[in-house]
Amino acid sequence: MLCYAKQIHQVFIKNAYVFPFCLAFGILSTQFNFDDWIFLVVVGFVGAFGVTFWHLFDYEKFNEISYEDFLESKHTLELEYSKENWDQFYEMIKNPLLDLEIIESTENTLKVQFERKFSDSILTINKTPDAIIISIEKKFFSFLSDRAENYRTIQKFAKSSKKLNSIATSGT
Structure with a gap:
């Protein structure tokens, strides 16, 4: 059970790394229009979770992989x-x-x-x-x-x- 908690923690850490890139992509795609900034933040979070889960499935193929x-x-x-x-x-x-x-x-x-x-x-x-x-x-x-x-x-x-x-x- 502790192993899954550590993996979930790692997912959130990687999301924190990817979020700024996704947010910047959202800002650039709207040409710096901050009228709907809540939408930009949501796009950033959705993009970060999408990228992280895309990578997550590749790591899950290895059963013996350690938390590190x-x-x-x-x-x-x-x-x-x-x-x-x-x-x-x-x-x-x-x-x-x-x-x-x-x-x-x-x-x-x-x-x-x-x-x-x-x-x-x-x-x-x-x-x-x-x-x-x-x-x-x-x-x-x-x-x-x-x-x-x-x-x-x-x-x-x-x-x-x-x-x-x-x-x-x-x-x-």
């Missing part, structure tokens, strides 16, 4: 370090199936930009002596949800690894 990952675009995955895992991830980046651009490539770090429809994503893979830390986030507007695109991407990395230490979580 729900309606977020920043995700982190920590894997146990092994040369096999590191080489596999390095090879996935060097020979990609998606359109991407390598931003940084060192012995211990790979930073890649994925092209997405609305806002590109940045994937960072860091190697430490005992872990491989994979994080992904939107390049711009990372506080908005992304229809679970980044979560789906990081879950593919989790499934392709040989030794999983922990599941993806947000916030770092």
